[in-house]
Amino acid sequence: MWKLYAVLSALFAALTAILAKLGIKGVDSNLATAIRTVVIVFLAWSVAFLSGGLNGISSLTKQNWIFLLSSGLATGLSWLFYYKAISLGPVSQVAPIDKSSIVITLILSFFVLGEQFSLKTLLAGLLISAGTFLMLWN
Known part of the structure; x- marks a missing residue:
């Protein structure tokens, strides 16, 4: 759910x-x-x-x-x-930067909460970061 x-x-x-x-x-x-x-x-x-x-x-x-x-x-x-x-x-550029909070959350969840990364989570975080930079690259 x-x-x-x-x-x-x-x-x-x-x-x-x-x-x-x-x-x-x-x-x-x-x-x-x-x-x-x-x-x-x-x-x-x-x-x-x-x-x-x-x-x-x-x-x-x-x-x-x-x-x-x-x-x-x-x-x-x-x-x-x-x-x-x-x-x-432009919201189309602000939103991806704002959503990079996902990657920051992953990092903080590891260090503050002790949550573990799987290879899939690590790869997803890297792809989100790469996608954010790609969208903002002029």
Whole structure:
């Protein structure tokens, strides 16, 4: 089931890039990010409420809070920089650079989480890197 969710995530991430580029014309990138964030906050809290996820909030540890808040900060900074980049450049070039985060995630998962690379994972990471550079090569 996680693979279906991953595919849906990729689909909506692609839509995000296109819709954002269309919506950001003539709009300050920080304002656009703020508007997007309000929608996301409303959606996320609604889903958490409707699914009963709020019941677990009292069981969060200090470590949970630190890492979840840090993740939120990283997400916010990513969005701010992404919206600034697409406001200044072509989304067809910004998106591949943004998606190079996949390779950075692979590297961090190895060093921080101790996850192991298979030969297939290593090759895929190299191909993603090569594809990103190829798309940006003028």
